[in-house]
Amino acid sequence: MLFFSFFKTLIDEQVIVELKNDMSIRGTLKSVDQFLNIKLDDVSVVDEVKYPHLSAVKNVFIRGSVVRYVHLPGAVVDTALLEDATRKEAASQASKAGGR
């Protein structure tokens, strides 16, 4: 659940979601769930000429399974904190596995 928690810290930030069909959508991250489905507000498509059908759309729900990348603003990611969280998660996974 680490990435789920991580994405929750990014809510209300501007992100660009690149899909597996090469479409990129810019918008404000509004919510994320455990499948990493993403909801964006105030969306705009990066290549508007190629994907004109989204010009009348204000918010989108993107299914987690079709996402290739999420581009994040570098400034909002606390890498030290993320590293710590990763170690903690790995440690808790290891202790769970050892307990079995």
Add this chain to the structure above:
Amino acid sequence: MENTDPALLPSIIFTTAAQLVDCVDKKLLVVLRDGRKLIGILRSFDQYANLVLQDTVERIIVQSMYSDIQRGVYIVRGENVVLVGEIEPEKEESIPLKEVSLDEIYAARQDEIDHRRQRELTKNSKLMDIGFSIDTQQDDMY
């Protein structure tokens, strides 16, 4: 995210539901993995993003032209959903596309497919000439 109220759904369902629940009874654009665009009113959904759409039209877009086909009620299996977008009624009239007849849009689409195939063939034969092997299998990218 934890809810203590037993009247609410379990939290694991609740998180996904929170995403689509405000789209219910609204006019939505659904993009499917095969590139189809459906426009309809969302009536129901579940945690897999399976959707029920009412009064659905399929919109075929080729370059700056579009045409709608009346389809009726759709149940879309969640795995085929790429995105679900809420349509702003005010902006809907000002989309930079021109509505044309179905025959025109089919012809335009066929032209585009032929054109793309022709380009692909040319590219492949050029690549072949300089010693690349060609994987002709078309992939849907997902």
